Structures are given as structure tokens and as C-alpha cells.
Amino acid sequence: MNRCLLLLLALSPLVTLAADPSALDLLRKGEAALRDHGNRGLYRVRIVRPDWQRNLEVRVWDDPVHDRARLELRKPRKARGTQFLKVDGRLSMYLPKLRRQIAISPAMMQDPWMGSDFNNQDLLEASALIDQYRHQIVGEEKADGHTVYTIESLPKPDAPATWSRLIQRVRDDGLPLQIDFYCKAGHLKRRLRFLAPRTFDGHLVPARWRMEPQKDKRQYTEIELRELHFGPVTDDSAFHPLGKTHHP
Secondary structure, eight states, X not given: OOOOOOOOOOHHHHHHOOOOHHHHHHHHHHHHHHHTTOEEEEEEEEEEETTEEEEEEEEEEEEGGGTEEEEEEEESGGGTTOEEEEETTEEEEEETTTTEEEEOOGGGTTSBGGGSSSBGGGGTOTTHHHHTEEEEXXXXXXXXXXXXXXXXXXXXXXXXXXXXXXXXXXETTSOEEEEEEEOTTSOEEEEEEEEEEEEETTEEEEEEEEEEETTOTTOEEEEEEEEXXXXXXXXXXXXXXXXXXXXX
16 A cells, blocks of 8 residues: 655765665565565554544555556445555555545645545555665674665666665565665665564565654654455456456
């Protein structure tokens, strides 16, 4: 389920930086565990603020083979039927109360998704965090019987990347642990932590993802995986049209 423009580092080191194959392999391994050739899942989203909380339940169809995805809100009742559709790199939203489908414009991509700490751009960026950056292992440590690698990711030349720099922590088996996002001025803007590894349908994946904006330590958004089933998503009706509730 977006998706700060970039302050590129000095041009010369960016151009000459070579992707570390082992760093790329680790990130690809983690992506394969999380997405495979397709998946269908049920997620609980908890948005926490100093003076309020909001809970959502979202059904997701993810088809990375054809670069498309669908999110459908099931709870709360007043948001039920709200849908998001990603097809061909474009994002649209269906509002059931208005019975209207709207395109999410580039100007709206940095807007919070459903009031959370994720943004609309995040719904489009699952593979972009790998494909639009060059990756290099810059450190490693031992933890819980695994080697944990620190990977620095910098935008490829001319890539429409959202962030100026990513610092990612990944286990030797590809399990992601943390991503730090740096924006235009080189400041750490937010941190995504992957927690509570659990096996779903034969895949070991983090069962909780917590996005923590650094401007206010009292707020965060946590996504909890309730169900996750892997396999190609061959039912085209899951992605068209919006406005019709889809049953897995």
C-alpha cells in the first residue's frame, strides 16, 4: 500500500559508485520473500498520535510481475469500500461516498496515505527502492546468530528517486530490519523498522512494519500482517474496475 525531492551528493562519487552485487542480492532476496511472484494479504494499520489513534483493516492484492496492486479498506465502517489501484506506475483512488474514481497526481504523491506516516508515493515505491538506487555494503555485525549488513543506497544518475540517501539494515538471509530515509537537506526524515519475524505460507517475513517520523517521536504508524498468501495473482478483476468490492 507513495510513495522531499532529492539533494544529490557530489556528482563525481555518485557517477563512479558501483553497485555491490552482494548488497543487491540481499535486497532482492528480501523483496522476493515479501512479494514473491504475487500475494494476497490482510493488514491491520494502526496510526498513533499523541492525542488519538486510528485503526484500519486493509485487503491487499499485489502483482509485482505486472507492476500492479490493489488496496481495499474493510474497516472502519465509514471508510469501508475506499480503494486504491496501482497500474502502469499510476495511482488512483475510489471514494465510495462520492461513487467517484480520482487520479492521484504527482503533486499529491507526498501527501499522507489515509492520514498515516506512509505517503501515497510509498504505494508505488516497492521496487523503486531497489531499482532506482545503487547499493553498497558499508558495515556488518553479528546479531542473534546472523550477520547483519548495513547498506548505503544512493540514487542512480537521472533516476526519479524520492530520497537522497537510504541506510538499510538487512540480515544475511535477506530479512529486512530497518530503513532510514534521508531527504533534500541530508536530514533523517523517517525510519521504517521491520519487527516480529513470522512465517506466512512458507515465507519468513516481518509481521509488523513501523514507520517513525523523526520530527515527532510520539507518533508512528504500524502495519501488522494478519494473513499473507503467496502465488501469482491471475484474476484481472482484482485490478479493474474500482468501486466493486473484490472477494479473494
